[in-house]
Structures are given as C-alpha cells and as structure tokens.
Amino acid sequence: MTDATFTGESPKRHGSLTASDARTKRRNASEKRFRIYGLAAIGAGLFFLVVLLSAIISNGIGAFQQTFIQVPVYLDPATLDKNGNRDPADLAKVSTFGYTPLIQTGLYQLVRDAGIETDYEDAGDMKALISASAAAKVRDWTLAHPDRIGDTVEFEILASSRVDGYLKGRVTRESIAEDRNIDAGHLDLTDALRESGALHKSFNAEFIFGSDASESRAEQAGLGVSMLGSFFMMLVVLFLALPIGVAASIYLEEFASQNKFTDFIEVNISNLAAVPSIVFGILGLAAFIQFAHLPQSAPIVGGLVLTLMTLPTIIISTRASLKAVPPSIRDAALGVGASKMQAVFHHVLPLAMPGILTGTIIGLAQALGETAPLLLIGMVGYIATNYPDGLVSGFMSPNSAMPAQIYEWAKRADPAYYERAWGGIIILLVFLLIMNVIAIVLRRKFERRW
Amino acid sequence: MPVVWLILIVLVLAVLGFIAGRMRVTTAGGARPHSLPNYYGWNVAMKVMVPAFLALVIWLLVQPFVVDGKVTGMIDEAAIPEGSTLGLVMSDVRRVADGLDLAVSRGLMTADSASSIRTESTDVRDLLANAGVALGSNVSPQVLEAAQAYRGMNHTGNLWMTVVVLALALGGLAWAVRETTLEFRARNAVEGGVRILLLAAASIAILTTIGIVLSLIGNTVRFFDLYSVSKFFGSFTWSPSFGGGSELGIWPLLWGTFYISIIALIVAVPIGLFAAVYLSEYASPRMRAWAKPLLEVLAGIPTIVYGLFALLTVGPLLLTVFGRDGLGWMQAGTAVMTAGVVMGIMLIPFVSSLSDDIINAVPQSLRDGSYGLGATHSETIKQVILPAALPGIVGAILLAASRAIGETMIVVMGAGAAARLSLNPFDAMTTVTAKIVSQLTGDADFASPEALVAFALGMTLFVMTLGLNIFALYIVRKYREQYD
Numbered sequence: 001m002t003d004a005t006f007t008g009e010s011p012k013r014h015g016s017l018t019a020s021d022a023r024t025k026r027r028n029a030s031e032k033r034f035r036i037y038g039l040a041a042i043g044a045g046l047f048f049l050v051v052l053l054s055a056i057i058s059n060g061i062g063a064f065q066q067t068f069i070q071v072p073v074y075l076d077p078a079t080l081d082k083n084g085n086r087d088p089a090d091l092a093k094v095s096t097f098g099y100t101p102l103i104q105t106g107l108y109q110l111v112r113d114a115g116i117e118t119d120y121e122d123a124g125d126m127k128a129l130i131s132a133s134a135a136a137k138v139r140d141w142t143l144a145h146p147d148r149i150g151d152t153v154e155f156e157i158l159a160s161s162r163v164d165g166y167l168k169g170r171v172t173r174e175s176i177a178e179d180r181n182i183d184a185g186h187l188d189l190t191d192a193l194r195e196s197g198a199l200h201k202s203f204n205a206e207f208i209f210g211s212d213a214s215e216s217r218a219e220q221a222g223l224g225v226s227m228l229g230s231f232f233m234m235l236v237v238l239f240l241a242l243p244i245g246v247a248a249s250i251y252l253e254e255f256a257s258q259n260k261f262t263d264f265i266e267v268n269i270s271n272l273a274a275v276p277s278i279v280f281g282i283l284g285l286a287a288f289i290q291f292a293h294l295p296q297s298a299p300i301v302g303g304l305v306l307t308l309m310t311l312p313t314i315i316i317s318t319r320a321s322l323k324a325v326p327p328s329i330r331d332a333a334l335g336v337g338a339s340k341m342q343a344v345f346h347h348v349l350p351l352a353m354p355g356i357l358t359g360t361i362i363g364l365a366q367a368l369g370e371t372a373p374l375l376l377i378g379m380v381g382y383i384a385t386n387y388p389d390g391l392v393s394g395f396m397s398p399n400s401a402m403p404a405q406i407y408e409w410a411k412r413a414d415p416a417y418y419e420r421a422w423g424g425i426i427i428l429l430v431f432l433l434i435m436n437v438i439a440i441v442l443r444r445k446f447e448r449r450w
Numbered sequence: 451m452p453v454v455w456l457i458l459i460v461l462v463l464a465v466l467g468f469i470a471g472r473m474r475v476t477t478a479g480g481a482r483p484h485s486l487p488n489y490y491g492w493n494v495a496m497k498v499m500v501p502a503f504l505a506l507v508i509w510l511l512v513q514p515f516v517v518d519g520k521v522t523g524m525i526d527e528a529a530i531p532e533g534s535t536l537g538l539v540m541s542d543v544r545r546v547a548d549g550l551d552l553a554v555s556r557g558l559m560t561a562d563s564a565s566s567i568r569t570e571s572t573d574v575r576d577l578l579a580n581a582g583v584a585l586g587s588n589v590s591p592q593v594l595e596a597a598q599a600y601r602g603m604n605h606t607g608n609l610w611m612t613v614v615v616l617a618l619a620l621g622g623l624a625w626a627v628r629e630t631t632l633e634f635r636a637r638n639a640v641e642g643g644v645r646i647l648l649l650a651a652a653s654i655a656i657l658t659t660i661g662i663v664l665s666l667i668g669n670t671v672r673f674f675d676l677y678s679v680s681k682f683f684g685s686f687t688w689s690p691s692f693g694g695g696s697e698l699g700i701w702p703l704l705w706g707t708f709y710i711s712i713i714a715l716i717v718a719v720p721i722g723l724f725a726a727v728y729l730s731e732y733a734s735p736r737m738r739a740w741a742k743p744l745l746e747v748l749a750g751i752p753t754i755v756y757g758l759f760a761l762l763t764v765g766p767l768l769l770t771v772f773g774r775d776g777l778g779w780m781q782a783g784t785a786v787m788t789a790g791v792v793m794g795i796m797l798i799p800f801v802s803s804l805s806d807d808i809i810n811a812v813p814q815s816l817r818d819g820s821y822g823l824g825a826t827h828s829e830t831i832k833q834v835i836l837p838a839a840l841p842g843i844v845g846a847i848l849l850a851a852s853r854a855i856g857e858t859m860i861v862v863m864g865a866g867a868a869a870r871l872s873l874n875p876f877d878a879m880t881t882v883t884a885k886i887v888s889q890l891t892g893d894a895d896f897a898s899p900e901a902l903v904a905f906a907l908g909m910t911l912f913v914m915t916l917g918l919n920i921f922a923l924y925i926v927r928k929y930r931e932q933y934d
Contacts, residue, residue: 027826034828038728041721045745045802048795052748055763056755247651255645256652268655274849274919275912276856278883279662282908285890286665293514308658315655341641369752372858372883376890392454403754410758410863418762425755432750 056425062168063423066204066219067159069130069193073106074152075142086146096135099142100127103134103157116192119185128182129189131158133213133220159199161218161416163190167201170415207423212384212405218416221409223424225384229299229399230368232388236303236395237310237367242360244307245314246349252315253322254344273312280309281373289377297378297398305377306367313366317359321352326450354446361439365432371403380404402428453510456612460502460619467494467623474630485637493636496643497626502619509611517603524596539593546589546597547604549578568594666912669905676899682906688869688880690889690900698903700910702869706879710790710865711854713875717794719847722801729802730809731831742803749799753859760784760792760864772876780876782866787875789864793857797850804849808842808929809835841929848922852915858883882907 020028079098083090101123107130108123120126134157142149162182165171167190176182193199210222248269256262284305288294294301325348333343374380379400388394400408402424409421471494475483483490518540525539553559558577559567567574574589589597630636674682677698685699725745729738765783772780772787780787812835820830836843866878867888889904896902 027829031826031828034831035728035732038724038732041724042728042741042745044721045725045748045798046741048798049744049748051763052751052755052759052795055759059762244651244654247648248654251645251648251652255648265652265655268659270923271916271919272655272658274852274915275662276853276858276883276915278856278858278886279666279908279912279915282886282890282905283658283662283665286669286905287661290896291665292511311654311658339637339641341644365750369754371752371754371757372862372887375858375862375887378891380891403752406754406758407859407863410761421758422762425758428752429755432752436750 056422056429059419060422060424060426062170063207063419063426064204065168065201066207067164067167067199067201068156069107069110069159069199070154071103071106071110071130071134071157071198072152072154073102073138074109075138075149076102077150080142080149081146086149088143088146091143091146091149094139096139099135099138103130103138103155106152106155110198111189111193114193114196114198116189116196118189118192120189126186126189128186129160129163129193131160131217131219133158133217158219159190161414162186163199164219165416166190167194168419170419207420208427211386212400212408215412215414218412218414218420221417221420223402223405223427225387226400226402226405227427228388228394229302229379229384230401230403232299232394232399233303233306233401234364234368236300237307237364238360240303240307241310241314241363245311245360245363246318246356248311249315249318249322250344250349253319254348255340269312269315272308273316276372277309277370278372278376280305281376283308284373284377295396295398297400298396299399299401300395301377302374302379302401303395305373306370309370309373310363310367313363314360317362318352318356321355321359322348324355324450325351351448354442358439358443361435361442365435365439368435369403369428369432371407374401374404375407380408402431453506456506456615457503460499460506460615463619463623464495464498467498467626468492470494470623470627471630471636474627475632478632481632483632484635489636489640490630490634492640493634494623494626494630496640497622498619499622500643501622502615505618506611506615509607509614513604513607513611517600517607520603521596521600524599525592542589542593543596543600546574546578546593547600550597550601553577662912666905666909669902670909672897673899673902673906676902682903686871688885690903696900698899700882700907702871703880703882703885703907704910705871706786706861706865706869707855707881707883709786709875709879710793710861710881711851713786713790714793714797714854715847715851717791718797718801718850721794722798722850723805723843725798726802726805726809727831727836730806731827731835742806745802746799748795749803751796753796753857756792756796757859757863760788760860764788764792765864768876779874782878784864784866784878785876786865786879789861790875792864793854793860796857796860797853800853801846801850804846805839805843808839808846808926811842812838839929841925845922845926845929848918848925852918852922855918856883856911856915858887862887882911886911 077084079102080094081091104123104127107126108120111118111120111126134155137157138155141153141155159167160182162171162176162179163186166187171182173184173187176184176187190199206220207222208227209224210220211225212222213220252262252265256265284301288301288304289296294304329347329351330343333347334340338346378398384400384405388397388399406421406424406428409417409424468491472487472491475490476487521543522540525543550559567577568591574594578589682698682700685697686701687697687699688702690696690698729742733741761784765785765788768785768788768791769780769783770776772778774780816834816838817830820834825833861881861884865880865884867880867884868878869880869885870877872879886904886907889901889907
C-alpha cells in the first residue's frame with residue numbers, strides 16, 4: 001500500500017463558505033435546468049394526452065347529435081295500395097321509389113304551410129334536404145301499420161348529411177360552391193325550417209345502435225352492428241384465452257421442471273408478446289382462412305387471431321400473480337396431505353384469481369382496440385348492415401368490429417364520416433375505460449399484500 | 451348430424467359418466483375407496499371427453515384435405531378452361547356444392563335429386579340463383595359431377611365422423627366405468643390427465659410460433675417461385691400493378707419504415723427518458739402516483755385512435771405550417787413527419803416505463819457514494835446512474851424501435867401510400883406494414899405475386915423485429931443480473 005501524495009496546487013477558496021462562488025452557482029443552475037427538463041418532458045407527455053383527448057372529444061361529440069326534420073307525410077292510397085284491400089303482399093310490392101315522392105310532397109307542403117318563401121317550385125327540388133334513407137323508414141312503418149294508409153302521419157326524418165353538417169358548422173356557404181348535391185337555396189330553406197321548429201338537432205341513438213350505411217348516406221351510419229361483431233370476438237377471446245392462458249401459466253409456474261423444453265416455451269412466449277400484431281393477421285389469413293377454410297370476415301376468425309395475440313399478455317400477468325402467492329400457502333396445503341395438484345387448484349389459484357382477472361381484462365381491452373390483424377382477415381370493407389340473427393351467425397357470418405369500422409369510416413371520402421369516426425372512437429374509449437376501471441377496482445378490492 | 455349436436459351429446463355422456471363413476475364407489479360400501487368420490491367421476495368424464503373431442507378436431511381438420519384431394523383428382527387437366535386454374539375450378543366446385551346444400555335445405559329440391567341432376571336436363575345456374583347462390587358462368591357437366599361427388603364424400607365423411615366420435619365416447623365411458631373399483635387410484639389418473647392438458651396449453655405458444663413461421667415461409671417460397679429474390683432485394687422501385695409486370699423492390703419500403711421509426715424515436719426517447727429520470731429521481735410519491743398512470747394512458751389508447759389523430763389532426767396542422775401556404779415543403783397531410791411524430795407520442799410511455807424500471811434497479815449505494823463525494827443530484831444522475839443504467843436503457847430503446855417498425859395503423863393512415871426513396875421528411879412514404887395491408891386487402895388473387903409479396907414482407911418484418919427483440923431482451927436480462 002502506498003500513501004497517496006497530493007502534489008498539485010490545492011484550489012484556494014476565496015471568501016466565505018456561506019456565499020456561493022461562481023462554480024457552485026453554475027452547478028446549481030445546471031441542477032435546476034436538469035429538473036426543468038424532466039418536468040418539461042412530463043409536461044410534454046401530459047400535453048399530448050390532453051391534446052389527443054380534446055381532439056377526440058371536440059371532433060367526435062357531434063356524432064351523437066343528428067338533425068331531424070318533422071315531415072307530415074300523406075300516405076296516399078292511390079300509390080301505396082292500388083287495389084285498396086290492404087293486402088300485405090300487395091303493399092310490399094311498392095318499393096321505396098313509391099314512397100320518395102310522398103315524402104318530398106310532404107316536405108313541400110310543410111314549407112308552404114310555414115309560409116317560407118323559396119324559389120323552389122317543385123317538390124323534387126327539395127330532396128337535397130332529406131336523407132335517402134327516409135323512404136325506407138316510412139315504408140317499414142307503413143308496412144307495419146297498414147291501417148294508417150290514407151292518413152297524414154308525422155315522421156321524424158333524418159336530414160341529409162349536408163344539412164346536418166351545416167347545422168354543425170362543417171358545411172358552409174363557401175364550401176358548397178362546387179357541391180352538386182346541395183346549393184345555397186337549400187341552406188336558406190334549412191335556416192327557415194329551423195326557425196319554424198320543424199328542423200332540429202337531437203340525440204342520435206341510431207349512431208350507437210344502428211348499422212353501417214353506404215358511402216353516400218353518412219347521416220344513417222351507426223356502430224351497433226360492428227359493436228356486436230366486437231362483442232362476439234371478445235367472447236371467443238375470453239373463453240379461449242383465459243383457460244388456456246391460466247393452464248399454461250400453472251404448468252410453467254408450478255409443474256414444469258427446469259429443462260430445455262420449458263426454456264423453449266418461455267422464450268417463445270416472451271417473443272410472441274413482442275411480435276407485431278399484423279404478423280398475427282398474416283397467421284390468421286394463412287392458417288384459418290387459406291388452410292382451414294373458415295369463413296372470411298367472421299368474428300370467430302377474428303376472435304381466434306386475437307386470442308393468439310393476447311395469450312402471451314395473459315400468461316405473463318397470470319404467472320406474475322401466481323408467483324405473488326407465498327410458498328408458505330403451498331407448503332401448508334402439502335403439509336396437511338393435499339396433492340400438488342390440489343394445493344394449486346384449491347389454494348394457490350383462488351388466491352391468485354383477482355390478479356389473473358385483472359390481467360385478463362387488460363388483455364381483453366388490448367384486443368378490443370386492435371385493428372391491424374382484422375384488416376387482413378377481411379373485417380374491413382364489409383358493410384356491416386345486418387344484425388346477426390342468432391348465436392351461430394353471430395360467430396360465423398361476416399361482420400365488422402368497432403376499430404375496423406372506425407378505420408372504414410376514416411377512409412371514406414365524405415367528411416361527414418370523419419365525425420362518425422371520431423364519435424366511434426369515443427364509444428371505443430368508453431368501453432376501454434370501463435374495462436380498465438373494473439380491472440383497477442378488482443385489484444384494489446381483492447389485492448392482498450403478504 | 452351437425453357438429454354442435456355431436457359436442458352436446460358427448461358432453462351429456464360425460465355428465466352421465468361422472469355420475470355413474472361417482473355412484474359406483476359411493477354405493478359400493480365396505481372398504482374406503484382410494485380417492486375422493488369426485489375423482490372417480492372426473493376420471494370417467496375425462497375418458498369420455500378427451501378421446502372423443504380429440505378425434506372430432508382431427509377429423510374436422512383432415513377431412514377437407516382428403517375430400518379436396520379426391521375431387522381434384524376427378525377433374526382432368528383438359529377440362530380446365532383457358533385462362534383458368536385448377537384452384538379456380540375447385541372453388542367453383544365448392545360453390546356449386548354449397549349451393550346444392552342450400553337448395554336442399556330451402557326445400558327447392560330433394561336430397562335425391564340434388565345428387566342425380568344433370569346439366570343436360572336442368573339449368574343448375576338458374577336453380578342455384580333461386581337458392582341465393584350467384585354463379586359467374588354456366589355450370590359445366592364436369593363441375594357439377596365433381597360437386598356432387600364432393601357432397602357425397604362430405605356426407606359419408608360426416609356420417610363416419612359421428613360414428614367414430616360416438617363410439618370413442620361410449621367406449622371410453624364403458625372402459626372407465628369398468629375400471630372404477632375401490633382400489634382404483636382415480637386421483638392419480640385424473641391428475642396425470644390434467645397435467646397433460648396443462649402441458650398442452652403451454653405448448654400452444656410453440657404451436658403459434660410454428661404456425662407463424664410456416665404460414666410465412668410457405669407463402670414466401672411461393673412468392674419467390676414467381677418473382678426472383680435478386681429483384682426483390684435488389685430493386686429500388688416499388689410499383690405493383692395487378693395486370694402483371696410489377697416491380698417489387700423492398701428498399702423504398704424499408705427506407706420508409708426506417709425513416710418513420712427514427713423520427714418516432716427522436717420524439718419519444720428524450721421525452722420518455724427525461725420523464726423517467728424525473729419520475730424516479732425527483733418526483734414526490736404523490737406526483738409519481740398520478741403522473742405515471744396518466745402517462746401510461748397514452749400506452750393504453752388503441753393505435754387506430756393515433757392513426758385517426760395523425761390523419762385528421764396532426765397532418766392538417768403540419769400542412770398549415772409546412773405546406774403550400776407556409777414553408778412549402780409539404781404536399782399533403784400524410785407524410786413521414788406526421789406518422790413519425792404521432793408514433794413518437796405513442797412510444798413515450800413505452801420508453802418511460804421501461805427506463806423507469808431500469809433506473810429504479812440501480813442500487814442505492816451507487817447514489818449514496820456519489821452524494822458522499824459532493825455531487826449534486828443531477829451530476830449523480832448524469833455521471834453515475836445513467837452510465838450504470840445505459841445497457842438497460844439501450845435495450846428499452848431497441849424494444850421501442852421494434853414496436854415502431856411493427857406499428858401498422860398509424861402508418862397506414864398517416865404516412866401516405868407512395869413508395870419512394872426521399873430524404874425530405876415531409877414527403878409521403880410508405881412502410882413494410884402499410885404495404886402488407888394494402889397488398890392483402892385488395893381484390894387481388896391470392897396466387898399472384900402482387901398479393902404473395904405481402905408474405906415476403908411479413909417475413910422480413912418478423913425477422914427484423916424478432917432479431918431486435920431477442921437482442922434487446924438479452925441486453926436487459928444481462929444488465930439485470932449485474933445488480934442482482
């Protein structure tokens with residue numbers, strides 16, 4: 001050992017210890033700057049979150065309101081029931097083309113009665129105000145109430161998406177200059193009708209529960225059918241991923257001996273957790289659709305793909321909760337004569353259950369928002385217009401899913417669909433929020449610290 | 451018999467078996483049975499269900515192949531029309547067979563006539579149109595015959611399947627009930643069975659990986675049969691045209707992927723890292739308790755939301771600043787910058803929570819040593835903690851990079867569709883993932899190189915992300931061991 005010798009000049013301190021010198025000041029300033037960088041980073045993260053959420057809410061809230069027009073429609077027996085016998089088969093022969101003029105006349109009459117001055121001479125000129133879906137609605141109602149033919153019935157009819165956009169500020173007089181679907185006169189008419197009270201905005205339940213519509217009928221499109229598609233997929237995921245995930249975790253955590261095979265399984269699981277979701281879509285396309293000939297666009301295929309995708313997540317969180325159960329529980333069970341299997345299934349598993357459920361719900365939430373693999377198995381581009389008519393068709397017949405439907409809307413050319421896409425995101429996020437809150441409550445309520 | 455009914459029957463048999471097995475030991479009297487009564491019941495139920503369901507699954511998977519193979523053999527090469535392929539004829543056969551099934555179930559024809567009609571006597575196309583199956587062309591006699599054979603074989607196959615499955619279930623029931631005696635070690639039998647089931651569940655992870663690799667390799671090989679490897683990796687143009695003569699060079703896509711990922715990391719790494727340092731070193735427990743979960747909300751938001759945010763909010767915003775009215779660098783809202791920035795926002799919590807864990811794992815003694823020498827808090831972080839945590843942080847960044855490379859929705863919606871090699875970050879470019887989506891969601895025939903290229907792209911993506919992940923996990927694990 002050698003004594004350290006100090007040969008250099010020792011730095012001299014000038015002045016008092018309580019007064020900080022230039023170097024200390026610099027170091028303290030750098031300290032302060034560093035803290036500010038850290039705070040700024042967190043602030044930036046939170047700022048992005050706020051911007052994202054406010055963009056979603058401000059753009060999407062409009063989708064929950066829709067413009068309706070109250071139109072008294074005279075259900076003319078001359079066109080609807082030529083034979084005059086109210087025979088349902090005869091009534092059904094009149095297509096929506098038969099109803100359209102009645103609605104237009106009704107609107108024309110409404111404008112006349114309200115004393116609104118307009119340049120439009122003909123009832124057909126006002127068709128830009130009403131949605132193309134109106135005729136189908138009136139027809140359905142009439143077929144259900146054949147005895148009302150001949151009466152004048154007041155219908156709450158969807159306004160066209162341009163009119164709706166005008167009320168919401170999306171469509172302006174400048175923006176429609178080139179628009180062939182509507183012109184300024186229609187907007188004048190809209191203003192007048194609004195003052196007379198026939199035209200109003202109200203809550204749009206159809207958006208939440210309704211079905212998708214064709215490209216030109218943005219005002220009619222809803223998320224309901226694709227919500228059911230998502231629901232059936234989540235059922236598949238829940239009933240496959242939870243048991244398989246729990247079984248796999250129990251094996252790996254409680255029974256597996258330390259050997260090459262177990263190592264191989266573990267490496268596989270940790271790698272699958274990081275494989276891009278689109279690769280699972282390719283797997284689904286090749287294995288389930290090309291190879292096993294399962295129906296394209298069906299929720300069952302989507303569910304299977306999402307199951308494979310969420311399994312690693314569920315296995316990882318389940319293993320963590322199994323690991324958190326102290327060994328003394330197992331030892332006590334074994335000590336009173338339980339078999340290894342009994343110790344695990346009767347004692348360890350119930351104690352780990354809250355953690356397992358929390359992990360499963362979070363895995364489900366992740367699966368619910370996943371879009372990319374669904375695009376490859378054909379759950380996009382399909383117009384989800386029909387409700388599945390039973391359990392089997394719910395799983396097997398083509399459908400869309402919430403995120404795929406949102407993507408589909410975002411791709412469409414009509415800006416009215418953008419509002420729907422944002423609105424769809426609000427619904428999706430509400431579901432995710434509910435699932436996460438349930439997970440947090442479960443954890444808070446049942447979590448045990450050992 | 452529909453499969454659902456078969457499953458229900460087997461389940462009912464299992465329940466009956468459970469009761470029978472349990473009763474046999476509880477009513478036997480005399481000596482005590484080896485196991486608890488329920489184990490005898492479970493033993494019977496297990497032996498009813500497992501062989502029957504296994505046979506059912508295997509049969510359902512194998513039968514289509516056998517039938518397809520046989521029917522394909524019936525169609526001779528000469529009968530395939532000009533410009534068509536065997537695969538197309540086979541899909542016609544399947545459609546006709548489905549149509550006949552539908553026609554029978556709707557009562558448009560009897561089961562007998564469905565298997566005996568001939569194209570000479572009946573207009574099959576018209577008949578199927580009535581049943582709701584539209585066919586593109588008239589049905590040739592050979593296709594109809596093949597379809598009838600297809601139906602026939604499927605019918606016999608299903609019949610045998612029912613017989614075999616029920617026989618296995620009943621056989622299992624009989625065997626298990628017979629072996630149920632007081633001395634029988636039912637618990638050991640059941641636990642052995644459960645153990646095998648658990649192992650099977652764990653092996654699904656391996657099966658998934660094998661499935662991914664097989665489905666990628668199989669189709670990639672088919673692609674390289676149609677398109678040369680050297681052109682795929684050697685060409686700098688990407689211009690698929692479904693009429694043929696496409697140029698499918700991967701480099702523009704790799705460049706787009708790389709460029710967008712770099713921008714995303716430039717956004718995410720500094721913010722994420724500083725946030726992690728602040729949260730783990732400076733923040734009070736109270737601030738940590740609300741700031742950390744709030745940041746992690748960003749990670750829980752689905753990527754479709756970020757995609758829409760890029761397309762409708764960030765894109766137009768950047769366009770007003772850098773577009774024609776501003777600096778004039780940007781042509782449209784979808785660009786590398788748009789996708790990169792939004793992806794960066796998505797990755798912030800990913801980087802920050804991983805780095806947070808790693809910084810927390812640095813032993814307190816290192817900090818105390820540094821403070822003892824008179825270093826300030828930030829000097830300790832910069833000169834002691836970060837160097838000590840560096841390998842782990844690099845691992846975290848690599849994991850984030852692998853996330854960025856594999857991200858799909860943000861680039862599909864935010865980056866544009868043009869494949870180009872450009873240095874301008876305000877140009878629209880496209881990525882490997884975006885092209886996988888666009889090549890596989892079109893109306894392309896699955897056998898064309900334009901669709902199959904997606905599998906080669908998927909393979910590239912899989913290899914890249916797998917390599918990054920394995921390397922990153924290796925670094926992170928190595929680093930953890932260092933301080934354990």
